[in-house]
Amino acid sequence: MERFKNIGPGLILSFIVAAISKVIAIWLPTIGAATIAILLGILLGNTFFKQPFLSKGTKLAESLLLELSIVLLGTTVTFQTIAHMGFNGIGFIVLQMTGTIFAVYLLGKKMKFSKKMSLLMAGGNAVCGSSAIGAIAPEIEANDEEKGQIITLVNLLGTVLMLLLPVIATGLYSDVLTKSALIGGTLQSVGQVVASASMVSPEVVEYATLFKIMRIILLVVVVFAFSKFTEKDRITTSNTEYVETRTKKKLPLPWYIIGFLTFCTINSLIPLPESISTIAHQVSGWFEITALAAIGLRLDFAKFFKEGIRFLIYALLVGVIQIGLALVLIQLFNI
Structure with missing residues (x-):
């Protein structure tokens, strides 16, 4: 429970940004949810969500979810x-x-x-x-x-x-x-x-x-x-x-x-059966977009x-x- 308190806020925020990006992509299909996720993450991460307590969750989302996405790509x-x-x-x-x-x-x-x-x-x-x-x-x-x-x-x-x-x-x-x-x-x-x-x-x-x-x-x-x-x-x-x-x-x-x-x-x-590949592709897609949202949220231009x-x-x-x-x-x- 203590660990979730540390990673939960940033992880949930990354998922919410990913979900919003998915919805926006319905009206902007040529841009795509992945691109929207990282750009929206950059915008929000450099304005409203700069709080340090979010960093552990966004770091986990950026690294682990993207790595899991790569593993699932193998299917x-x-x-x-x-x-x-x-x-x-x-x-x-x-x-x-x-x-x-x-x-x-x-x-x-x-x-x-x-x-x-x-x-x-x-x-x-x-x-x-x-x-x-x-x-x-x-x-x-x-x-x-x-x-x-x-x-x-x-x-x-x-x-x-x-x-x-x-x-x-x-x-x-x-x-x-x-x-x-x-x-x-x-x-x-x-x-x-x-x-x-x-x-x-x-x-x-x-x-x-x-x-x-x-x-x-x-x-x-x-x-x-x-x-x-x-x-x-x-x-x-x-x-x-x-x-x-x-x-x-x-x-x-x-x-x-x-x-x-x-x-x-x-x-x-x-x-592998097509059903497994399809599910893996869908899960991988969600992991990917959530990870990209986290990458955007973690990009602090002031540091650069x-x-x-x-x-x-x-x-x-x-x-x-x-x-x-x-x-x-x-x-x-x-x-």
């Missing part, structure tokens, strides 16, 4: 669906991530950011936003202040791109897979991918999420590479205590990705502008790099 997807992306899609993701990491890291060093902050910015934008930063930070021994500043920057950039990429995608491309590659291969967090793709079409949501999942799976590789890259720095300043704790750590693979792959495998080998002009310029340039790289690679791989 509606097969490996045949994933195969539509082909080797070109995989190549696009690998080069997009690699190019983003190198470019963002070098830009950070050029702008006099520390090595750790540059790596956090590179990994957060290349993989999956705050989740990637949280996984990378202990491996490179970044402190809480460095982690917090970069998470703020990545979320700011992701919010801007979330609204911008649907315009670019629909303006430049007509193919579903191409639009999905641009959105799913560029945006920082899963929630931003889903929200942005929802502004285009349900088909783009599905494939953009698959492109995003491929990036998240590669988080394991990124964390390992960053750890090796900073190993000499840690050895010179570190101690046996770090070495002992380091050996106990496991390479991260988010639980919801394992859940998604499990259901996807089952559905590929033994097709406290970081200073140098941080904002860094974020802006990273966004330009990511979009430019994605457009070039889409053309190169003929997606």
